[in-house]
Amino acid sequence: MVRLDDLQVFIGAAELGGLSAAARRLDLSPAVASASLKRLEQALGTQLLARSTRSLRLTLAGERYLDHARAALDAVRAGSLALEAERLALLGGLSLSMPSDLGRNLLRPWLDAFMEEHSGLNLQLRISDRVADLYRQPVDVALRYGVPEDSSLVALPLAPDNRRVLCASPDYLARHGAPASPQALRGHQCLRLVLGTALHERWSFERGGESQTVAVGGRWQGDDGEIVRRWALDGMGIAYKSRLDVLADLRAGRLLELLPDYRTEATPLCLVTPHRLMLSPAVTALRQHLLDKLDGYLAEP
Numbered sequence: 001m002v003r004l005d006d007l008q009v010f011i012g013a014a015e016l017g018g019l020s021a022a023a024r025r026l027d028l029s030p031a032v033a034s035a036s037l038k039r040l041e042q043a044l045g046t047q048l049l050a051r052s053t054r055s056l057r058l059t060l061a062g063e064r065y066l067d068h069a070r071a072a073l074d075a076v077r078a079g080s081l082a083l084e085a086e087r088l089a090l091l092g093g094l095s096l097s098m099p100s101d102l103g104r105n106l107l108r109p110w111l112d113a114f115m116e117e118h119s120g121l122n123l124q125l126r127i128s129d130r131v132a133d134l135y136r137q138p139v140d141v142a143l144r145y146g147v148p149e150d151s152s153l154v155a156l157p158l159a160p161d162n163r164r165v166l167c168a169s170p171d172y173l174a175r176h177g178a179p180a181s182p183q184a185l186r187g188h189q190c191l192r193l194v195l196g197t198a199l200h201e202r203w204s205f206e207r208g209g210e211s212q213t214v215a216v217g218g219r220w221q222g223d224d225g226e227i228v229r230r231w232a233l234d235g236m237g238i239a240y241k242s243r244l245d246v247l248a249d250l251r252a253g254r255l256l257e258l259l260p261d262y263r264t265e266a267t268p269l270c271l272v273t274p275h276r277l278m279l280s281p282a283v284t285a286l287r288q289h290l291l292d293k294l295d296g297y298l299a300e301p
Contacts (some may be wrong), residue, residue, distance in 0.1 A: 006040040006078060007069045009033050014066055018056050022032060090282045091120035097142040101225035101245045102269075103127045107143070110293045114286060121282060129225050130196060139228055141283050143290075145267045154276050156287060159269040159294050165243045166203070166264065167255040171235035178258055179238070182214045189237030190216035194223040203240045205262040216240075242267050244294075251300075269294075 005026075012022030012294035013033075041048055048062035058066065098107060101188040104127060115123055128138060145162070148155050168178070172189075179185050182205040193200045199221060204213045218237050222228055229246060233254055234241035239246070271287050273279060 001037075002043050002072075004073065006036045007073055009036040010040055010062075011066065011069055011073065012036065013049060013056060014058055014062065019051070033163070040282070046248065048282075090118040090162065090285060092282070093122045094282050094286070095124040095126070095138055095140045096286075097126040097128070097139045099143070099145060099225055099242075099245075100127055100129045101229050102143070102242070104226055105248075106147075106244060106297075107290070110290060113291045118282070129223060131194070140273070140280075141279055141286075142272045144270055144272050147268065147270065148272055152274075154273045154279070155270040156268055156272075156279075157268055158287070158290055159244060159298070162244055162269050163266050164203075164240050164244060164264040165246060165250070166238060166240055166258040166262075167232060167246055167250065168238040168258060169233055169235045172232075172237065173256060175235070178256075182212055182259065182262065185214050185216050185238065188216075188218070189220070190218040191228045191231045191237045191239045192216065192218060192221040193222055193225060193228050200240075204265045205259065205266075207262045228298055240264070242269075246271060247297075 008026055009019070009022055009028070012025050013019050016022050016025065019033045019037065020030050022028075023030050026033070028036075028129065037049065044061075044065070046061045046182055047059050048065060050057050050059050091180050096111075103125065108125075111123065111125070115121060131142075131144065141274075143158070144155075176188060182203070190203075191203075198262075201217070202213050204211065206212075220231050220236055222231075225245060226243070228239055229241060229249070231237060232241070232246075232247065238258065239255075243250075246255055250257060271290070273283070
């Protein structure tokens with residue numbers, strides 16, 4: 001295989017008339033430059049430069065190969081510049097994974113605004129409450145609730161103070177009453193979310209330094225967070241949802257918060273990538289856009 005640094009030495013020697021001058025331009029020692037040229041000639045099976053102690057000139061083979069060497073380096077530089085321009089101008093594709101309810105009802109309009117601002121980007125959304133495998137699926141970044149269990153993943157906070165909220169519709173509360181304590185949830189229809197293969201049926205609460213976890217039950221369970229929220233809005237039962245998912249409903253009175261004196265489970269929203277090298281300018285700009293939108297949304301009365 002021909003090495004690009006060997007091509008640079010050969011081109012430099014041909015243009016400057018000597019290996020020493022080429023070595024100085026490339027910040028190499030003369031010995032390294034000489035070994036580089038010999039390696040290139042051995043790879044090609046021909047002598048490119050005829051050299052003596054006082055002079056250096058291109059052979060016929062060297063004259064023919066020089067244009068190809070220049071073209072090869074130009075092509076590599078052009079590719080690097082194209083990638084850099086893509087990064088700086090936010091061009092190319094961006095694949096995102098995000099939870100169902102959050103993605104459809106809160107993030108989608110913000111993503112649309114981001115895409116309108118950066119017309120060179122293409123967006124692919126994967127909306128699901130199933131956790132995407134960032135190592136096997138074609139996903140650049142994921143928006144997830146909670147801190148990833150895999151410590152090798154990079155998680156950047158978007159809403160670090162987000163928590164779950166216990167809530168129900170006014171209609172449900174008018175028919176069944178509100179629970180007076182977490183333990184009273186056992187007498188209510190609780191709307192449970194299936195996460196992967198696990199049923200999220202143990203709801204956590206804390207007050208006065210004492211924590212308790214209640215195993216809840218109910219007739220409705222599903223693997224889509226939006227469906228759980230819609231069941232709550234329709235008066236089917238009590239939900240234990242991320243506050244970001246139901247904040248608009250709470251503000252509008254469509255849902256009412258229950259047991260507000262209890263501290264509920266923390267569920268920070270994070271932007272997750274498999275490696276810091278995935279934090280391209282497009283991903284960095286998207287994170288800042290979402291941070292700005294979330295700050296404004298959470299600050300609304």
